[in-house]
Amino acid sequence: MTREEIIEKVNNLLSEEFEVDLGELTPDANIKETLALDSLSLVDLVALVQQNYKIKIPVADLPSIQTFNDLYNYIESHLPA
Amino acid sequence: MKYDVVIIGSGLGGLACGRILSEAGERVLVLESGTQAGGCLQSYKRKGFAFDTGFHYVGGLDEGQSLHAVFRLLGLLSLPWKRLDTEFDRVTIGERTFAFAQGFDAFTRRLTEDFPEESDALRRYARLLQQMSVQQWDALNPYNSEPFASSPLFDQNAYQYLTETFRNPLLIQVLSGTSLKTELRRESLPLFSFLHGNSSFVESSWRLAGDSSLLVQALTDGIRANGGEVVCRAHVTELVERGGKLAYAVCSNGERYEADLFISDIHPAQTCDLLKDELLLKKSYRNRMHRLANTFGMFTVSLLLKPGTVEYFNWNHYVYPKHADVWALPSEEGTVGGLLVSCRVPETGGRYARQIDLLTPMSWEQCERWIHTQVGKRGADYEAMKQQLADACITLAEEVVPGLRGQVEACYTSTPLTYRDYTLTPDGSAYGVRKDCNVPLATWLSPRTPVPNLFLTGQNLMLHGVHGVTMTALFTCAEILGKEKMWNMIQATI
Numbered sequence: 001m002t003r004e005e006i007i008e009k010v011n012n013l014l015s016e017e018f019e020v021d022l023g024e025l026t027p028d029a030n031i032k033e034t035l036a037l038d039s040l041s042l043v044d045l046v047a048l049v050q051q052n053y054k055i056k057i058p059v060a061d062l063p064s065i066q067t068f069n070d071l072y073n074y075i076e077s078h079l080p081a
Numbered sequence: 082m083k084y085d086v087v088i089i090g091s092g093l094g095g096l097a098c099g100r101i102l103s104e105a106g107e108r109v110l111v112l113e114s115g116t117q118a119g120g121c122l123q124s125y126k127r128k129g130f131a132f133d134t135g136f137h138y139v140g141g142l143d144e145g146q147s148l149h150a151v152f153r154l155l156g157l158l159s160l161p162w163k164r165l166d167t168e169f170d171r172v173t174i175g176e177r178t179f180a181f182a183q184g185f186d187a188f189t190r191r192l193t194e195d196f197p198e199e200s201d202a203l204r205r206y207a208r209l210l211q212q213m214s215v216q217q218w219d220a221l222n223p224y225n226s227e228p229f230a231s232s233p234l235f236d237q238n239a240y241q242y243l244t245e246t247f248r249n250p251l252l253i254q255v256l257s258g259t260s261l262k263t264e265l266r267r268e269s270l271p272l273f274s275f276l277h278g279n280s281s282f283v284e285s286s287w288r289l290a291g292d293s294s295l296l297v298q299a300l301t302d303g304i305r306a307n308g309g310e311v312v313c314r315a316h317v318t319e320l321v322e323r324g325g326k327l328a329y330a331v332c333s334n335g336e337r338y339e340a341d342l343f344i345s346d347i348h349p350a351q352t353c354d355l356l357k358d359e360l361l362l363k364k365s366y367r368n369r370m371h372r373l374a375n376t377f378g379m380f381t382v383s384l385l386l387k388p389g390t391v392e393y394f395n396w397n398h399y400v401y402p403k404h405a406d407v408w409a410l411p412s413e414e415g416t417v418g419g420l421l422v423s424c425r426v427p428e429t430g431g432r433y434a435r436q437i438d439l440l441t442p443m444s445w446e447q448c449e450r451w452i453h454t455q456v457g458k459r460g461a462d463y464e465a466m467k468q469q470l471a472d473a474c475i476t477l478a479e480e481v482v483p484g485l486r487g488q489v490e491a492c493y494t495s496t497p498l499t500y501r502d503y504t505l506t507p508d509g510s511a512y513g514v515r516k517d518c519n520v521p522l523a524t525w526l527s528p529r530t531p532v533p534n535l536f537l538t539g540q541n542l543m544l545h546g547v548h549g550v551t552m553t554a555l556f557t558c559a560e561i562l563g564k565e566k567m568w569n570m571i572q573a574t575i
Contacts, residue, residue: 016364017363019363019364040366040529040530043369043527044363044369046523047522047523051372056520058236
């Protein structure tokens with residue numbers, strides 16, 4: 001999967017599940033603020049990534065994922081070969 | 082009339098929350114859709130005998146042990162509990178029988194007799210079990226800063242732990258052999274679930290002299306004595322929002338119940354379906370709840386025995402065929418790969434048992450042909466399937482109760498479909514949502530929901546079984562009352 005494909009798929013998924021406009025999902029935007037995540041819905045995000053990409057995000061890695069770009073990077077570098 | 086708290090579902094979780102919150106002065110209403118309260122604690126009568134459905138034994142009731150203080154708080158400690166024999170669980174695999182003894186030292190000593198080369202590993206394992214009874218309080222203790230889900234035991238795989246700790250594969254089978262009361266699944270079972278499902282029983286193990294309706298009665302009596310209500314045939318069909326939070330529950334008969342707070346003791350996916358309004362719950366939460374997998378169900382054979390034929394045995398017997406793989410149940414359709422054999426305490430205190438239950442895991446797939454049928458109208462092929470499986474269960478049980486078949490006066494069976502139809506549990510699951518050590522965050526559910534005044538409780542959240550559901554009820558109540566108040570209520574009973 002190319003990076004462009006990852007970005008498109010992730011954005012479509014998050015826009016649908018978290019009910020926000022696609023236009024708000026810009027690479028440098030803050031995920032928590034844009035998707036209005038609290039500690040509960042952060043779990044929804046982690047579960048969604050696990051379900052769709054078979055990628056496990058350990059709690060310890062969560063602080064390193066702040067922007068959408070961070071999330072794309074994380075998924076790209078952890079995708080199963 | 083407006084209530085402080087409306088609780089949907091009268092399983093142990095719902096009733097325990099009702100008891101605690103009414104004790105704390107809240108005006109509580111418990112709504113049960115069925116004709117009797119109790120959820121998995123329901124029992125049913127045949128030929129004048131009461132048969133249990135989901136309850137068989139409980140652990141940790143002695144002073145200072147896991148459930149002592151909470152059971153006192155819930156008014157359950159004074160029920161007629163009968164302590165099981167020192168060797169409370171026996172595991173028969175093929176021709177060999179092994180025993181679990183009560184008390185962590187005795188437990189280690191007894192198994193070391195059979196596996197002397199594993200004595201160090203057994204000691205370490207028993208210590209871990211023992212720590213569990215202390216650790217379970219960490220999340221409730223307001224003076225403890227460690228978050229509950231931070232325990233490494235959540236993302237550690239139980240089967241992997243066992244294979245890395247013990248060298249003898251038979252010992253791993255034996256240690257897992259009493260865990261039909263958990264879904265043993267190699268790829269996902271968290272070590273925390275495995276240890277929690279075993280630890281309190283090793284502390285001490287008890288049977289009720291009577292059926293599980295005694296628990297239900299004690300809890301509902303307690304709620305009513307505190308001014309609360311438990312109403313059956315009240316099937317909640319909708320939770321209605323006003324001003325960003327829930328305002329009232331609507332029942333199928335049109336009744337409305339207003340409350341400040343709502344607790345759902347039903348499956349989280351079903352809870353989401355009650356909120357028709359899209360505003361309060363985003364798809365991300367609804368979809369996650371709907372995607373959660375459920376654990377397997379149970380096939381139960383409840384036997385009424387001819388008087389004076391089978392001697393009562395004061396322990397649980399887990400029976401497996403030779404070369405069984407305890408971690409590969411439910412076994413193939415039509416076969417029985419493992420069994421819990423549990424006697425009811427004789428009502429008259431006599432020598433002989435009148436009732437024995439045989440339980441074996443059964444997958445939902447094995448029931449799928451009949452999912453559109455109703456109780457009593459499932460057809461001859463369903464009856465034949467149950468008869469064949471009951472026969473296979475009795476055959477395996479005869480390994481430890483010789484001649485059992487000849488002593489049967491009546492035989493009643495239930496499948497996951499029965500569970501689904503009486504408890505409304507999705508997939509007729511016995512132990513609720515499957516916890517997965519690979520995704521602990523997503524499968525250990527918080528009592529909190531995105532709706533500010535809607536809370537969850539019950540076996541689907543964190544822990545299952547009487548012990549697990551009771552602890553979970555404390556977590557739910559701690560979210561509502563505050564940790565400190567919940568903690569003080571428990572401390573006050575000690």
